[in-house]
Amino acid sequence: MTSALVTVAVSERxxxxGxxxxxxxxxxxGLAIVPQHTHPAAVCSFVIFYQEDRLSLQHTAPDAPGAICVNFDDSAMAYRxxxxxxxxxxxxxxxxxxxKGQSVLDATAGLGQDAYIFASAGCQVVMMERSPILHAxxxxxLRRGIASENGRVAASVARMSLVHGDSASLSRASLTEQPEVVYLDPMFPERRKSAKVKKNMFTLQLLLEEDVPSADLLTNALQLAHRRVVVKRPRHADFLEGRRPSHQLIGKTSRFDVYVPPAVA
Ligand SMILES: C[S@@+](CC[C@H](N)C(=O)[O-])C[C@H]1O[C@@H](n2cnc3c(N)ncnc32)[C@H](O)[C@@H]1O
Structure with missing residues (x-):
């Protein structure tokens, strides 16, 4: 189910x-519209649309998983x-x-799942995402999360903000506050157990398959972070940018490589 060219259009369902x-x-x-009664797969590889007030994204292949959206209220989030x-x-x-209210820059925000974990622990989180579709x-x-009837969800989402852009070219001078922690999760996991997470990450992977990884993501993050940079990697993957971490936390399928910036070490 791979497409020669990833294209996204608005589906007039x-x-x-919304x-x-x-x-x-x-x-x-800046997208085209797929009119009603036109088969989306003939026009584009993804459609984006509002369903029950949620901005949703769906692959158009017949065997594709269902639509995904960012929902800080949903059960996958509650599980995590x-x-x-x-x-x-x-x-x-x-x-x-x-x-403790520490500041975190999630420099590869994706669907905001890890950012939400930080925010739930009381961190002030800035998410940066370069894909305009993921950013949307x-x-x-965030719009729906802040209005959640679940007070805990609304309070966590109130600690999250979002920036559109490439974090590999983010300069320290452009930040109003230096983040204590910069978090990077640029790669996709090899395998996930929860069906919901699997569907989300699978769709993300198809959407972003043509994106070229940034060359200096970690090098730049080390200049931005005040205290440490954490990189999530598939368990057996090489070190990001060939850099050996200060220490690691290794799980069953993934690991966290922890880097202490030179000024702190
Ligand atoms: C594996 S996903 C991250 C998943 C995320 N940790 C979560 O919990 O939902 C990687 C994301 O990083 C984004 N990304 C990769 N390089 C980036 C960069 N240089 N600047 C901003 N975003 C980037 C991709 O567009 C993609 O959405």
Whole structure:
């Protein structure tokens, strides 16, 4: 189910229910519209649309998984929030203490799942995402998350903000505050157990398959972070940019490589 060229268009679906019209969304994201009664797969590899007020993305292949959206309220998030292992490993790798309000720059935000773990632990999180489609999904997730009826979710989302851009070219001078921790998760996992997470990451992988990895992501992050840089890697992958970490936390399928910037070490 790979496509020669990843293209995204706005689908003018009959069940469209959102805060903006198909034309407004298409105009904002610079996308074409797939009119009703046109088969999307003939026109593009992904469609984006509002369904029940959620900005959603779906691959158009007949065997593709269902639509994905950023929903900080949903069960996958709740699972990650209540499941002790992975969130704890991430927070431990980052040296985050619950409720201390540390600042984190998630420089490869994706669907904001890891960023939400930091925010749930009381961190102030800036998410940076270079894909305009992912940025739009995240922005929509933040809009709904802040209005969540679940007070814990709304309070966590209130600690998250979003920037569109390439974090490999982010300079320290452009930041109002130097983040204590910079978090990088540029690669896709080899395997995930939860079906929901698997669907999300699978769709992301198809969407971003033509993206070229940034050459100096880690080198630049080390200049931005005040205390440490944490890199999530598939368990057996090489070190990012060939740099040996200060220490590691190794899990079953993935690991966290921890780097202490030279000024701190
Ligand atoms: C594996 S996903 C991250 C998943 C994320 N940790 C989560 O919990 O949802 C990698 C993301 O990083 C983004 N990305 C990769 N390089 C980037 C860069 N230089 N600047 C900003 N975003 C980048 C990709 O567009 C993609 O959305």
């Amino acid at each position: 009959p069940d469209w229910a 805060s903006e019209s198909p034309a407004e969304l298409a105009n904002r994201l 929030q209540s499941h002790p292992l992975q969130p704890e490993a991430l927070l431990k790798a980052a040296g985050v203490k619950q409720g 999904l995240l922005s929509d997730g």
